[in-house]
Amino acid sequence: QGKKDSVTLALTLEPPGLDPTAGAASSIAEVTLYNIYETLTKINPDGSVSPLLAESWEVSPDLKTYTFRLRKGLSFHNGEPFNAAAVKFSFDRAGGDKSTNKDKRLFASLTTQVVDDYTVVLLNKDIEPDLLFLLGQATAIIVEPKSADTNAAKPVGTGPYQLTAWSRGASITLTAWPQWRQAAAIKIRRASFRFIPDSAAQVAALLAGDVDAFARVTPRSMAQFKDNPRFQVVVSGSRAKTILAINNARKPLDDVRVRRAIAAAIDRKAVIQGAADGLGVPIGSHYVPGAFGYVDTTGINPYDPEKAKRLLAEAGVKLPLTLTMTLPPAPYARQGGEVIAAQLAKVGIVSKLQNVEWAQWLSGTYGAKNYDLTLISHVEPFDLGNFAKPDYYWGYRSPQFDQLYEKIKHAARPADRARLLGEAQRLLAEDAAHGFLYQPQWVTVAHKNLRGLWKDMPIFVNDLSALSWS
Amino acid sequence: MTWFVLQRLLTLIATLLGASAVVFWVLEVLPGNAAEVLLGPDAAPEAVAALAAQLGLDQPALVRYGQWLAGLLTGRLGDSHAYSAPVLHLIAERLALTIPLALLSMALTCVLALAAGVYAAARHSRLGDWGVMGLAQLGIAIPNFWFAILLILLFSVKLQWFSAGGFPGWTAEAGGGVLPALKALLLPAVALAAVQAAILARITRSAVLDVLREDFVRTARAKGLTRRAALWRHVLRNAMIPVVTVMGLQFANLLAGTIVVENVFYLPGLGRLIFQSIANRDLVVVRNCVMLLAAMVVLVNFVVDLLYAAIDPRVKVGSP
Amino acid sequence: MNTIDTVASSALPTGAGGQFDPAPLLLRVRDLQHHYPLPRTRLLGPRARVAALQGVSFDIRAGRSLGVVGESGSGKSTLARLVMALDTPSGGTVELLGRDLHRLPARELRAARRDFQMVFQDPYGSLDPRQTVERIVTEPLQALDSATGAELRERAAEVLAQVGLRPGDALKYPHEFSGGQRQRIAIARALITRPRLIVADEPVSALDLSVQAQVLNLLADLQEQFGVTYLLISHDLAVVQHLCDEVLVLHQGRIVERGAPEDLFSAPRHPYTQALVASVPRIDAL
Amino acid sequence: MATTTPLLEVRQLAITLQTQRGAVRAVHDVDFTLARGETLGLIGESGCGKSLTALALMGLLPEGAQAAGSIRFDGQELLALSDKALCRLRGNRIGMVFQEPMTALNPVHTIGRQVAEPLRLHQGLTFAQARAEAIALLERVGIDQAAQRFDAYPHQFSGGQRQRITIAMALACGPDLLIADEPTTALDVTLQRQILELIKGLVAERGMALILISHDLGVIAQSVRRTLVMYGGTAVEWGPTRAVFGARAHPYTQGLFAARPQLGTARAAGARLPTIAGTVPELADLPTGCPFAGRCPFTEPACHAALPPAVALDADHEARCIRLKKAP
């Protein structure tokens, strides 16, 4: 009963700081985005974009000029007014020399012009069809110039909530900001986030009633809540792609037949079962159902161990072929790696599993590209462009794809884009650039009376203003 | 006595200095750095480089070691890379949990172990002895994280007497208070204490039995003391001598054991801070925490040595 | 050779002059001193020391036995350890057959050990519980030269027979023997190199009366048979009197009186010896 | 009436021990009586059961040991008393001094506290009273500057001093009976003499009865009026010290006396000591009948039949040997 206006959410990881422009941890966004900070646009559960700090916008036909009209009369938590200057400051800062923004490259290619107090124009050097979506992400938050540098500990934004307490390692508490533009509509006055990395502890905390909702709980624990009337289980789609990344630059993986053999040796259904307890949709390329221009490519390299063996023989690979498989610490990787290793073993590929910490994965696998195979989830919504980067850790080089991608970037008409995107997906599938596995689904377990939870999750966010108790 | 204390202090400082060098260089070898971890795989390389420079990671190792030592002496430990908050502040926050937790479980350990050990020794080879020592065997044989989960299962999920974890803090403004905080620490303390108490109980029992065999116990009985009185007045203090040593060592294990228990009960303690910080390559934090732990262990052993002298009058004249 | 005054005379270089006594000089101890350091009590300043021996001189002729008596802490064991070259003295010399033991190089000292062996007080503590009697008894030989296993076995059987143990005992372990038998094993170990000198530090004080008599008889028999020389240390005056030709009374690290045991114990001169003798409980007092 | 009952009357005392090789009788058929003010010596070689007998009197037998027979102290049957009742006697009416002065004192308590303990326990003295009394006691047993050293710890005293302290403890409540179990074995002869003199003096002064245990014939000869010789858990000969030492009726007594090297007799070259054949057998290996059978030079088949009955030789002087019966 006392619960009516407060909620306790749990997250797996604690954000290291509360400034999304200074760190990439998704937990930063999960706590702050749309709660403390706001962006010009807001991404909706279905992936569409709606106005937030910008009331409306216009896009030039060449997709290079964006004109935003800002909401009037807003202010930051510290009382400073929200205006075009703040927007310019925020974007310039994100693209500046000293910027530690993860999306620094994007902002570096933008030029922000202040037209008047409530109108800004963004000029983009490149074409970025998803710019409006990108401007709704945590890296694009609008910050207040004077407080920007201390946001990590004392966040100041325009959002409906303010930070009241942060006991590091344990919890963060947000309370509703009374001066927010629609403060009356806010049902949850006080929300706290707890951080519970241990999966058994996650289950215990939910069962014991310590937390009301757990976003993206370890899928394996879901089963025990599905049949429990005290809880609701929300399974949501995502834009993430879990793949068995293949180092295309290494022998014999540079041979497309070997990569196809690997792809054919993988039974995606079993992988989804093992890695995510069945919570995933198979994908055949680096693109997910529900995204613009998706085509089903799962039939291109179907599960066929016999074919895999044939392909390996064709490629003249001496069996058993020993490959290292580097696994970051996430459960999906560790669990999925075990399953895939068992499947590859059946076609004569011995995978030596190497479990690494994130730090090691980032410096050894991602940075130094020292790996054969690695299991990883790429959560960025639109990242086909990585296949066109020559120095990316995948080592994938394809002039055909580069051309295609160049065209996609400049295709202003949706129909053209959709066609080109489809072509790109098929190309990647045929090239078997990676072992494309599945689109993960996120599981949220919550008290049965909690309303307003996001059904789908194109980005990681916990929109507190939408929550209420029934 | 002063010579004794002085010598112990000197070795203490030397130990800590050596420890600092080992800690620093071990951490130096860790692959990966904080900037990479903080910004993640999708970050622009320029951003990573900018962050590394901002964190001072691009300086030579020797310079950083020197700076760190100087910082240790002046109390300026720097800022955490990950939390971008002062390390001193972070550690102090965590200690507010870990120290009470360690003390609470140490107290539990002592009470349980001494009671059980003395009881078993007094009932040597009888049913009570078998029962208590059987329990102790079990206590030693069960992994403590497993025991912790069992506790949660029973007391939090089934009975809902305690919350399954978390720490409300010591002050009311953070939603906690002294009583809620103690309540939150109780189950973790029990989980931690169970194993240690089992070990200590066995040691107490055998120490008491050893002392019971000593001549002076017979002398005491010959004076007309009852078995119980002889036990309390003459045996216990002598039996404490080996027990105290083990207790000193256990305190160190207990501090380390908090890593596991803090994980199960998701408590924001020092152990988890170290664990996380290693994963995040937040080496500033790791270095200082490990040094702090080492210092505490060394200090506890130092105190044990002094305690020794307090219990056993023979030590004072004794050798270094 | 009854009084302290004789120390001076026997301290003179004997050279070839000792021939008026038929037995040749075996052991010559001169001005032996020893200090033990005490643990530091203060950070700076000198370490305190205990003077365990302060200028002890005596001679033993081959085939004779010298007894050393004195109360606890008078330095008896220290003397034994120095004579056995187990410790380095703070001053003075120990000469066996004309060689200064404490100046010998390590290798030569090891070889010289063949000539002097030791028997200890505790028949339970002086035998390694994990070695067979045969190994224990042949230990001095193992350390000395590379005798073959068969030779060692033969020698062991021989000495065991000499001390009155059965051949079958060679493969047993010490705990299978009684105190008196253990002391026999210890004596066998000392005998195996056919030494000239045996230093016995309280060899019977841990034994029961009836067993003590057996061991004392054995020591006497062996002397008769092999002409061994004894340096016998004991706090029991009666034991010393029974076995020795000459007695030294040690008090606080100094020799206070010496002489033939009958004379010395019937008419002690030094007050300390007098007190010692007077304290011995006697049954004839009844 | 009360004056005629002896202070201590031990009848048919038997002590059984649980060992690895089953239950064995460590002590059996031990009888003696002790009047007030009388002194008795127990003598015998190691392991013959002297200490067990003494501990049985105190009711402090080791775990697993069982005493049977009868021990009457001042008319009271000790074997039937509860531990609580025994506690009221121990240290109060019966005092005991142990062999090892080095370990008989608690190393972590001050000696003053340890000496005062029985006083506070049995006489209910206040701390100050007990302290004054304890200091007087310590002075009486010859500890110099007792008041200053009251708060010193045992390790700060020499062996002889510690033995004096344990004696002070045993004497604190003015017991009727003092049991001294080899009180001087760990000490030098000079110290031994002092301690024995001290005990003798105190016994005379306070009119206590004394049981002195020793394996040293000389000590017994000089200290007690009556002697009991033990072998293999049995009393083999007992009587006035003078009679036992003079007559030496039992072959074991004879053997023991002969094996002892004597001070003062002129040394004959190559003189041999007469020895007792064999070694003391283990408890479980004791022969049936006379325990000395087998080692005794006069063993005959009848010796193995049964424990020889006590034969009275003289007033009060008895021994257990079948040969004595035959003798005129």
Added chain:
Amino acid sequence: MSAVPTVTAALPAPGFWRRARHHRSFVIGALLTALLLAAALLSLVWTPWPPYEMAMDATLQPPSTQHWLGTDAYGRDLASLLLVGARASILVGVIAVGIGLALGAALGLLAAARGGWVEEAVMRLADFTFAFPALLLAIMLTAVFGPGIVNAIIAIGIFYIPTFARVTRASAKAVWAREYILAARACGKGPWRITLEHVLPNIASVLIVQATIQFALAILAEAALSYLGLGTQPPQPSWGRMLAESQTLMFQAPLLAVWPGLAIALAVLGLNLLGDGLRDLLDPRMARQR
């Protein structure tokens, strides 16, 4: 300093086995330990099912005649995994104790034999290592060299060095004070020969007892490290890892946590009881009293 029993037992004492047969702790401990060894050996030649074979359609099954103990979240046979997992426990125990014993005993013997500053240095080094709690040391080492059973073992083993060094030194010093050492010196034997011929055999029983205890602790340590994700790595099964993985499903399939937990508890119990029994049986004081 530490409470080390000064055991100088006679092994093989006559009647050791006879006494051992009647010693309850020893018998139970020896049986459980033998069971552990047997399980590991058996797994080398036979398991009910192939231990790595997954069956995604038969996950989390309860015990049945097919799968005696049921299946795990990948449909692997739990009984087979348990058998194979015993190998990891033994491996951890044997190697960690081996490292600790070899280096620790050597250091301890050296300290006892040389005395003086050598002893002081060795003991200070031991103190120094003790200053880092074991688990922390393990975490740091596995962070540097990567998680894995080998590194976990080494980390545990390193921490055992000072433990064994201390125990060894204390009991070796007690042996050095014995008269038979003096006798050996009087025979002209040097410190190294004495150490090998007299000291080592006489402290062997202490070391054996300590080794069984540390063995048990190593199994627990591996479990704790596996729980933190630093111990045995997939796909190799180990009891610690099985236990850690079952935690998530604790409420859904509790048996999954029960089996490895039971296995660990029994193995640790067995080793501890064995150590207790050996301590009693090898202690001559006990031998004489009972």
